[in-house]
Amino acid sequence: MSQYILRRLMIAIPSLLGISVVLFVVLALAPGDPFSELATNPNVPPEVQAALRTKFGLDDPIYLRYLHWLAAMAQGDWGFSFVSRIDVDTLILQRLPTTLYVVGSSQLLALLIAIPVGVYAATRPYSLFDQLANTFAFIGFSLPTFFTGILFILVFSVKLDWLPFVYTDVPGSGIPWMLEMIRQAIMPVMVLGLFQAASMTRFVRSAMLDVIRLDYVTTARAKGLGQAKVIVKHVMRNAMIPVVTLIALQMPAVFGGAIVTEQIFRIPGIGSLLISSILANDTPVVMAVTFVFACLVVLFNLIADVLYGWLDPRISFR
Amino acid sequence: MFDNNLRGMIDKVKDGRMDRRAFVKRMIAVGLTAPMANQILAIGGVAMAQSPNPYKPTKRGGGGPLKLLWWQGPTLLNPHFATGTKDQDGSRIFYEPLASWDVDGHLNPILAAEIPSIQNGGLAADAKSVVWKLKPGVKWHDGKPFSADDVVFTWEYASDPATAAVSSATYAGMTVEKVDDLTVRIKFKDPTPFWANAFVGAYGCVIPKHLFAEFKGGKSREALTNLKPVGTGPYKFIEFKPGDLIRGEINQDYHMANRPYFDTIEMKGGGDAVSAARAVIQTGEYDFAWNIQVEDEVLLRLEKGGKGKTLYAVGGDIEFIAVNFTDPNTEVDGERSSMKTKHPILSDPRVRQALALLVDRDSIKKVIYGRAGRATANYLNGPEEFVSKNTKWEFSIEKASALLEQAGWKAGSDGIREKDGKKLKLLYQTSINGPRQKTQAIVKQACQKAGIDVELKSVVASVFFSSDVANPDTYAHFYADIEMFQIPMTQPDPALHMRRYHSRNVATKENKWQGPNFPRWVNKDYDAAVDAADTEIDPIKRADLYIKCNDLMWQDNVMIPVMHRLAVEACSNTVRPALSGWANQTDNLQDWYRET
Numbered sequence: 082m083s084q085y086i087l088r089r090l091m092i093a094i095p096s097l098l099g100i101s102v103v104l105f106v107v108l109a110l111a112p113g114d115p116f117s118e119l120a121t122n123p124n125v126p127p128e129v130q131a132a133l134r135t136k137f138g139l140d141d142p143i144y145l146r147y148l149h150w151l152a153a154m155a156q157g158d159w160g161f162s163f164v165s166r167i168d169v170d171t172l173i174l175q176r177l178p179t180t181l182y183v184v185g186s187s188q189l190l191a192l193l194i195a196i197p198v199g200v201y202a203a204t205r206p207y208s209l210f211d212q213l214a215n216t217f218a219f220i221g222f223s224l225p226t227f228f229t230g231i232l233f234i235l236v237f238s239v240k241l242d243w244l245p246f247v248y249t250d251v252p253g254s255g256i257p258w259m260l261e262m263i264r265q266a267i268m269p270v271m272v273l274g275l276f277q278a279a280s281m282t283r284f285v286r287s288a289m290l291d292v293i294r295l296d297y298v299t300t301a302r303a304k305g306l307g308q309a310k311v312i313v314k315h316v317m318r319n320a321m322i323p324v325v326t327l328i329a330l331q332m333p334a335v336f337g338g339a340i341v342t343e344q345i346f347r348i349p350g351i352g353s354l355l356i357s358s359i360l361a362n363d364t365p366v367v368m369a370v371t372f373v374f375a376c377l378v379v380l381f382n383l384i385a386d387v388l389y390g391w392l393d394p395r396i397s398f399r
Numbered sequence: 400m401f402d403n404n405l406r407g408m409i410d411k412v413k414d415g416r417m418d419r420r421a422f423v424k425r426m427i428a429v430g431l432t433a434p435m436a437n438q439i440l441a442i443g444g445v446a447m448a449q450s451p452n453p454y455k456p457t458k459r460g461g462g463g464p465l466k467l468l469w470w471q472g473p474t475l476l477n478p479h480f481a482t483g484t485k486d487q488d489g490s491r492i493f494y495e496p497l498a499s500w501d502v503d504g505h506l507n508p509i510l511a512a513e514i515p516s517i518q519n520g521g522l523a524a525d526a527k528s529v530v531w532k533l534k535p536g537v538k539w540h541d542g543k544p545f546s547a548d549d550v551v552f553t554w555e556y557a558s559d560p561a562t563a564a565v566s567s568a569t570y571a572g573m574t575v576e577k578v579d580d581l582t583v584r585i586k587f588k589d590p591t592p593f594w595a596n597a598f599v600g601a602y603g604c605v606i607p608k609h610l611f612a613e614f615k616g617g618k619s620r621e622a623l624t625n626l627k628p629v630g631t632g633p634y635k636f637i638e639f640k641p642g643d644l645i646r647g648e649i650n651q652d653y654h655m656a657n658r659p660y661f662d663t664i665e666m667k668g669g670g671d672a673v674s675a676a677r678a679v680i681q682t683g684e685y686d687f688a689w690n691i692q693v694e695d696e697v698l699l700r701l702e703k704g705g706k707g708k709t710l711y712a713v714g715g716d717i718e719f720i721a722v723n724f725t726d727p728n729t730e731v732d733g734e735r736s737s738m739k740t741k742h743p744i745l746s747d748p749r750v751r752q753a754l755a756l757l758v759d760r761d762s763i764k765k766v767i768y769g770r771a772g773r774a775t776a777n778y779l780n781g782p783e784e785f786v787s788k789n790t791k792w793e794f795s796i797e798k799a800s801a802l803l804e805q806a807g808w809k810a811g812s813d814g815i816r817e818k819d820g821k822k823l824k825l826l827y828q829t830s831i832n833g834p835r836q837k838t839q840a841i842v843k844q845a846c847q848k849a850g851i852d853v854e855l856k857s858v859v860a861s862v863f864f865s866s867d868v869a870n871p872d873t874y875a876h877f878y879a880d881i882e883m884f885q886i887p888m889t890q891p892d893p894a895l896h897m898r899r900y901h902s903r904n905v906a907t908k909e910n911k912w913q914g915p916n917f918p919r920w921v922n923k924d925y926d927a928a929v930d931a932a933d934t935e936i937d938p939i940k941r942a943d944l945y946i947k948c949n950d951l952m953w954q955d956n957v958m959i960p961v962m963h964r965l966a967v968e969a970c971s972n973t974v975r976p977a978l979s980g981w982a983n984q985t986d987n988l989q990d991w992y993r994e995t
Binding site for chain 2: 112125126127128129130131132133136161162164165166167172175176234238239242245246247249250252344345347349353354357360361362
């Protein structure tokens with residue numbers, strides 16, 4: 082097992098290197114530069130722009146810049162943001178807790194809805210409950226988050242005036258602070274969570290249906306086991322394998338933030354950092370965020386593989 | 400004649416035979432505005448007035464929180480690194496200049512004890528030096544005293560090329576010396592009519608020597624104070640998250656009586672302009688939102704029964720269509736739009752004039768800009784003393800058609816004009832931005848009616864406005880026939896604004912397209928006028944020179960002005976901000992209060 086993990090990790094290194102080369106080249110070739118705002122400003126002489134470009138190494142050839150980046154990265158130096166002139170890791174760590182809180186809660190909400198609803202719907206296929214769950218799931222994932230987000234804002238902030246729609250770092254501590262933090266997260270968490278729940282429900286339901294018809298389930302029932310026990314112990318455990326894959330592959334998204342939703346509610350998360358850095362052509366930040374993202378995808382793929390073996394011992398590690 | 404009259408009047412004010420207000424009133428009557436009249440008085444040797452301050456609170460603090468929404472959040476807090484107004488606005492909460500432009504466009508002392516004038520010995524008659532007296536007893540947020548050393552250091556810091564400060568142009572070409580602890584003298588190489596540039600406004604913020612001394616030049620990025628500003632401003636720094644949030648608290652030691660009013664300040668970033676307007680005007684979650692360039696129709700709808708309103712500040716920002724004088728489709732020595740070429744169609748002044756006649760400012764204002772724009776024929780729209788009265792604009796498809804006819808462009812079978820078998824076809828580019836694409840459509844329609852086939856092109860703003868040498872789609876490369884965007888006027892003096900189109904500033908491959916004269920227009924009279932204005936200390940002659948520059952651009956139709964744009968801000972009904980079209984929105988933050 083540990084040998085398997087080690088082997089997988091060894092394979093991960095070259096693929097991450099490959100990913101970093103691709104990312105770097107794409108970013109270097111992308112149009113625009115971080116000092117675009119200076120270009121239209123008559124106060125800023127061209128020499129200063131040129132000096133900044135040289136200082137930040139923007140005039141070096143791509144391969145040199147990549148090697149610099151790689152060497153620095155190997156020593157744990159993530160570089161600094163051209164726009165903020167702050168270290169990139171500081172910038173990311175500043176944003177990470179908010180992203181984990183908001184996106185994490187929404188994933189949790191999605192799971193709490195999707196698993197019971199999906200399982201229950203699968204046990205009674207084509208019943209009224211199943212039909213309703215399906216209808217809502219289809220509506221749910223057909224509506225993009227930017228639409229539901231604005232809809233929520235119009236209803237709950239503008240019309241009813243119940244919830245704030247600007248997510249901000251409230252100063253303070255204690256119970257009132259916690260309540261305020263929860264209150265302002267309600268809308269984004271709902272928007273994201275319901276969207277995720279919709280597709281996940283469909284997934285859980287079909288995974289359950291695949292298993293529920295297998296012979297060993299009929300055998301279990303024939304032995305006189307109760308319905309609940311059959312579903313939970315025999316069906317769910319096996320049906321969860323593809324679901325685990327789905328969840329594991331969605332974990333990087335929890336860290337990566339939800340770009341659209343973060344923009345709408347002004348949530349200071351990784352997603353909004355990524356989008357504003359892309360707009361500002363702040364390459365070191367874009368590079369770092371996307372690279373972290375790539376690492377997470379690789380890591381969670383590995384975790385999913387390990388979990389398969391635990392859920393279904395027939396899948397052995399080789 | 401006007402010249403002599405004015406001189407007489409200035410003398411009268413000096414001798415006390417005419418009061419300042421009467422002078423300003425008469426100036427307004429002849430078409431000038433108060434800021435201009437005051438600037439004339441100042442340079443004419445009369446000390447500058449300060450506008451009566453409407454500030455009401457009678458004690459410091461007690462105003463609760465002030466919540467500001469900047470839809471592009473500040474990304475750094477060193478005013479000398481600020482890449483755009485958002486950063487200047489953020490830094491300005493904590494740092495202060497010697498003086499700033501107030502609501503009426505008067506120079507208002509902040510860290511200065513008084514505004515230099517000829518009377519108080521501050522201004523030299525030859526305009527080659529200025530003496531600033533500093534306010535005594537001012538403290539940095541860390542308790543250290545503020546002194547002349549800090550001012551001198553700020554000049555050293557910003558003018559050092561290795562620091563790569565964006566304010567370096569402001570501080571180059573001068574020396575700053577300490578006279579005593581509370582007096583500094585600025586010496587200019589040449590007579591400098593616009594002396595109120597260094598240490599005034601956004602790039603004028605003074606930084607503490609004791610915290611930045613080690614981080615001058617090449618080490619400028621490493622200063623911890625870049626992230627944790629220690630200034631003299633009305634609010635002290637608490638927290639900064641780039642692009643997201645700035646928090647500050649009241650400075651109990653602030654050097655102005657009864658100020659500031661608010662106990663804490665929060666500047667939240669992110670999102671978009673429409674939702675920022677909504678959070679201020681409709682739901683009242685925030686007190687003030689910056690730069691609400693949203694269609695007027697949307698704002699009017701939000702304002703109905705809302706908790707806030709829009710405010711407009713008049714500056715000199717201009718949205719225009721620039722005409723390419725070189726040929727974008729012919730390559731010479733690996734360079735398109737080369738100075739060695741002439742535009743095959745647009746080098747004919749009649750065609751350019753026809754184009755100018757095809758921009759329907761009235762419709763553009765009505766449909767797009769509403770209260771936020773003023774139709775204009777001028778490139779230079781303020782301050783009033785510099786605004787030409789000789790120009791006018793007109794929208795007429797008939798006249799445009801007649802001009803094109805005259806120029807030999809005859810209508811073809813498809814309605815598009817041709818000459819020597821060549822179609823009259825123009826490529827019209829701009830950045831991607833709702834109002835701009837709508838303006839493009841309006842102009843294209845009028846052109847079509849006059850027989851010009853206009854092809855529209857829109858480029859992502861981050862590319863269009865970049866200084867990327869390798870990208871052919873930037874505004875400076877100008878590989879199109881006409882292009883449209885806005886140039887902000889960052890200070891109430893036209894020198895920088897007008898110097899851009901001097902022929903030495905033509906954007907070429909040689910200067911990596913860093914020259915700001917992108918229409919590649921060369922006019923000897925213009926060059927001469929700009930050069931003369933740079934050192935002209937007689938304010939009236941100087942204003943005349945800039946008016947001449949503007950008129951030359953108008954006659955040649957180098958820039959077809961579309962809209963004089965106003966700054967649009969959203970503000971809660973109770974907050975009383977102090978906004979000036981000539982300053983950053985946070986420049987007079989110490990004077991903001993809430994009417995309860």
